[in-house]
Amino acid sequence: MTGKTTQLAGLLVLVSSLAYGEADFDNTLNIGLTITEGNSETVLGNVAFVSEGEFTTGNSLRLALEGNYGESKIDDRTETTVENIRGSAKYQHDLSKRWYAAANTSALYDDIAEIDYRAILGPAIGGYLVRQDNLRITAELGPSYVWEKVSRERDNYLAVRIAERLDYRISETARIWQSAEFLPQTEDFEDFLLNAELGASADMTSRMQLRVVLQLSHDSTPGPDLEKNDFTLISGLGIQI
Numbered sequence: 690m691t692g693k694t695t696q697l698a699g700l701l702v703l704v705s706s707l708a709y710g711e712a713d714f715d716n717t718l719n720i721g722l723t724i725t726e727g728n729s730e731t732v733l734g735n736v737a738f739v740s741e742g743e744f745t746t747g748n749s750l751r752l753a754l755e756g757n758y759g760e761s762k763i764d765d766r767t768e769t770t771v772e773n774i775r776g777s778a779k780y781q782h783d784l785s786k787r788w789y790a791a792a793n794t795s796a797l798y799d800d801i802a803e804i805d806y807r808a809i810l811g812p813a814i815g816g817y818l819v820r821q822d823n824l825r826i827t828a829e830l831g832p833s834y835v836w837e838k839v840s841r842e843r844d845n846y847l848a849v850r851i852a853e854r855l856d857y858r859i860s861e862t863a864r865i866w867q868s869a870e871f872l873p874q875t876e877d878f879e880d881f882l883l884n885a886e887l888g889a890s891a892d893m894t895s896r897m898q899l900r901v902v903l904q905l906s907h908d909s910t911p912g913p914d915l916e917k918n919d920f921t922l923i924s925g926l927g928i929q930i
Contacts, residue, residue, distance in 0.1 A: 714742035714750075719900060721925025723759075733759035733771060735923045747783040752776075757921065771921075773799035781815070789815045791829060793850070802919060803912045807837040809872070811850055823858040833872060835882075840912030848872040848882075862892040883907040896929040 721735035737755035744750060759771035777795040784790055790812070797807040811833030819826040833850040837843070852870035859865065866888050873881035888902035904921040911917055 713744060714740050716740045716930045717927050718930050719755075719925060719927045721900075721923045723924075730762040731759065731770070732761075733757070735925060749781045751779045751781075753778075757923075770801070772801060773797065773804075786820065787817050789817075791815050791831075793829075793831075793833070793852075799919075802906075802908075802915060803840045805838040805841075807835065807839070809833050809835050809848075809850075811848075813850060813852070825856045826853070828853045832875075835872070839908075840915070842912075847875045849875060863890065865889045879909065881909050883909075890927060893926075898927040900925055900927045 717739045719735070719737040719739070721733075723731070723733040725731045735755070735757050737753065739751070739753045741751040742749065754774075754776040756774040757771045758769075760767055760769050762768075775795065775797045777793070779791060779793050781789050781791045791814075792812050794810045795808070797804055811831055813829040813831030815827050815829040817825065817827055829850070829852040831850055833848050834845065835848050836845045850870060850872050852868070854866070854868040856866045857864060867886065869883070869885040871881060871883050873879075883905070884907075885905045886902060888900065890898045890900045892898045900923070902921075902923045904923070906919040906921075907917055909917060
């Protein structure tokens with residue numbers, strides 16, 4: 690990993706120590722590792738930390754930090770295939786049983802996609818489309834401001850953020866989730882970012898679970914000679930800490 694990635698990964702320890710002190714928060718450390726050997730040798734690792742919960746009635750916070758690193762070796766030539774780290778935070782205040790106000794922020798570094806940084810910050814008004822004990826579906830709308838440096842070009846702009854999330858607990862030991870956010874520029878709706886995630890988990894023990902997650906990142910105007918879509922499939926363990 691580069692020094693920049695290592696520094697950003699260090700935030701994982703800081704966020705973990707802050708969130709762990711909150712008794713009402715659920716803290717999960719997710720770890721995934723894929724290794725192949727033979728005609729080619731590949732290594733892909735994933736580490737993520739998520740902390741979420743209520744700190745006062747009607748006020749909740751979700752913190753997440755995730756890093757991915759992968760490399761392949763063919764004919765004694767080693768190439769980095771994945772190197773990114775992203776963090777996000779969401780504060781939510783319930784206005785009623787159906788409506789809430791939120792503040793969202795996220796940051797991304799992706800060496801392969803030539804994203805030195807991409808930071809997004811903005812408020813939102815959200816609503817519960819479904820609010821049951823085992824199923825929650827929410828939708829959000831609000832303005833966001835984006836700062837980024839992609840392919841050595843700095844840019845900042847105002848965007849509209851449209852987002853939704855589904856959390857469904859299938860049983861006492863299994864759940865699925867899905868989320869997506871669409872951020873078109875206010876000056877050009879054909880220039881947009883799209884991030885989506887689909888995941889499933891099943892408990893192995895009271896504190897350990899198996900996880901499979903599919904992630905999509907789409908940039909309608911990537912850097913020169915870069916693909917618009919980045920797909921990541923992660924399988925691994927989740928550990929309650």
